[in-house]
Amino acid sequence: MTPVPLSQPLLAALSSAAVPVLPVVVLEDAADAVPLARALVAGGLPVLEVTLRTPAALDAIRAVAAEVPDCLVGAGTVVSERGVADAVAAGARFLVSPGSTRRLLDAMDDSGVPCLPGVSTASEAVALLERGVREMKFFPAGAAGGPAYLAALAGPLPEARFCPTGGVTAESAPGYLGLPNVGCVGGTWVAPPAVLADRDWARVESLARAAASLAGGAPPAGQRRCEVSLRSRTEALPSR
Ligand SMILES: O=C(O)C(=O)C[C@H](O)[C@H](O)COP(=O)(O)O
Numbered sequence: 001m002t003p004v005p006l007s008q009p010l011l012a013a014l015s016s017a018a019v020p021v022l023p024v025v026v027l028e029d030a031a032d033a034v035p036l037a038r039a040l041v042a043g044g045l046p047v048l049e050v051t052l053r054t055p056a057a058l059d060a061i062r063a064v065a066a067e068v069p070d071c072l073v074g075a076g077t078v079v080s081e082r083g084v085a086d087a088v089a090a091g092a093r094f095l096v097s098p099g100s101t102r103r104l105l106d107a108m109d110d111s112g113v114p115c116l117p118g119v120s121t122a123s124e125a126v127a128l129l130e131r132g133v134r135e136m137k138f139f140p141a142g143a144a145g146g147p148a149y150l151a152a153l154a155g156p157l158p159e160a161r162f163c164p165t166g167g168v169t170a171e172s173a174p175g176y177l178g179l180p181n182v183g184c185v186g187g188t189w190v191a192p193p194a195v196l197a198d199r200d201w202a203r204v205e206s207l208a209r210a211a212a213s214l215a216g217g218a219p220p221a222g223q224r225r226c227e228v229s230l231r232s233r234t235e236a237l238p239s240r
Helices: 010-016 030-043 057-067 081-090 102-111 122-130 146-154 173-177 193-197 201-212
Strands: 021-025 047-051 072-076 135-138 161-164 185-187
Touching: 010 135, 010 161, 021 201, 030 047, 030 057, 030 201, 047 057, 057 072, 057 081, 072 081, 081 102, 146 161, 146 173, 161 185, 173 185, 193 201
Parallel strands: 021 047, 021 185, 047 072, 135 161
Antiparallel strands: none
């Protein structure tokens, strides 16, 4: 599996690499991180968001960054300056938050890695656009209005691109991925808690394979997938 190069913002990179789903995990045991990441890569999803919700999260990110170079590992549930610093120090190559504050956005700006700050309203999306941030997480996607809500934002805010997460399932994902302002969808359904508890890596691989086969999200306006060259993942990360 070709590693996803981060020579552009996260959603653009995932879209260019035809990765439609960003797997989100809550890990209780850091020792599960490497086999999990390998199963995702084997299933065709070379990306992983480890939520900073457990004491194991930073060690999990560290392990994947060191041992699974084909997996682009990032941190989710980043809600503080400390979370930003700890995640980047552990090797997170992108950061995701459920919501946005000025303090958190300033820290994300300074982090040097691509970020997906969270929004759930038009006003929050406009506030991010005002800062020049065009890629954002839409959270909690299902509860906040689902595909219909994002479809309604595409008219007035065509430059904003979203990763809907929270309540997204294998069944609801296609409804989001068909929208012009969705780059990819995120969720825990690819590596759900019960499957992780069983350490059923074959099941993760098969869920990943099914997710990877979903039709991809829309590339950024003006960019066709075939025009994007895959560059080395060791290249310097761009600022957003
Ligand atoms: O905002 C964050 O950083 C989060 O960690 C939120 C998670 O992305 C969702 O809670 C995943 O939601 P489900 O796929 O419905 O389980």
